[in-house]
Amino acid sequence: MSIELKQVSYTYMPKTPYEHKALDDVSFTLAEGSFTAIAGHTGSGKSTLVQHLNGLLHPECGQVLVDGVDLANSSKTGRQAAKEARNKVGMVFQYPEQQLFEETIAADIAFGPKNQGLEGEALVKRVKEAMELMGLDYAAYKDRSPFQLSGGQKRRVAIAGVLALRPKYLVLDEPTAGLDPQGREDLIQTICHLRKKWKLTIVFVSHNMEDIARLADSVVIMNHGQMAIKAAPQTAFEQVELLQAAGLQEPQMLHLLHRLQAVGLPVKTDGIQLEDGIRAIKEALSHVK
Structure with missing residues (x-):
């Protein structure tokens, strides 16, 4: 199965003086089990694109299909299927630690699955599993305040909160932004471990070409709302002129x-x-x- 974008276009504030076309006829498929990087200059449409992958935004034209289900389907029979499909896609925004709000780490991570109806021992098990996947010892961290942690630890807690929802697809919007070199490397290694252990399909938004070269098996280059390249990293990086036009370098x-x-x-x-x-x-x- 896969996530498929078909001729997706999206415009912010249409029919106003501030109208801006953020996506223009974008089509590609994210194959199940793949690790796809998305790169491009600031304002190229990267964040708008990934917000379509779990239905936070719906295209004005085109379709986004998750395992064959249209996320924008609002018919009586299709609404529930669309909701279930959206729940398969976990979204980790840039600087996700800014979204932490509970008094303890365990409570913050439990918030999502609790709202989905999980409770009791099953909820505790889910929280413990997510914490351990992110390298956070449950006994040592569960009762601590997330606001007493380092930046890298806060980010791990935020990602654990998404993992606790058991997504099939994980979207990471510049997850290493703002971290020191050791924090970046630790997080990258954790992401690699997650992919191997859970067989997750990962979408990784990044400006860092070295990270993309190390991690991705496919790369999408965005430029002014359009897809300039979709190829294996080696093939993409050889297209130097297209990379430079997109504000990137090999x-x-x-x-x-x-x-x-x-x-x-x-x-x-x-x-x-x-x-x-x-x-x-x-x-x-x-x-x-």
Whole structure:
């Protein structure tokens, strides 16, 4: 199954002096089990796009289908199916720690599943599972205030609150923004663990090309509300002119390899990871007399 966008367009404040077309005829499919990165300049439509994935916004034209169900279906028979489909998509907004509000960590994480009718031992089990998935020891953290935690820990609590809803698809809008290098790396490793353990389909909005190169098996590049590229990262990063038009640059290692090629070193550019680049440079140097 999948999330499918069909010719999706969306305009903010239509028929006013402030009208702005945020999405323009966007179509692509997020395959089940995939890790898709979405990138683009500020104002390119990234956040508007991901808010369509769980029905927070509905397209003015086109359709968003989650496992074949139209999220905007408002018919008597389709309304319940659309609600169930929306619940399959967990959304983690940028700076999600700003949405924490309960007195304790456990209460904050329990808020969503409790509203879905879960209670008693089943609710406690769900909260404990979500906390442990995010590297938060239940006994040590459950009664602590979320406002006494570090920024990285707060973000883990916020993501745990989404995971407690047991989503099938997880949308992360720049989840590493504002974190220190160690906090970023810890969170990235946790996301990788989540994908492996739960077989989650992940959508990852980011400006960081290195993160995208490491994590994604598919990348969508947005530019002024339109989809400029949808391809595997290696293929996408080779389209330098389209990347630059979208306000982006290829990963630093690939940029270095291209510079070395330009000065005559016969280095291969068929890898985008750091270790691939190091290996390519060593191989090229071994052939230089």
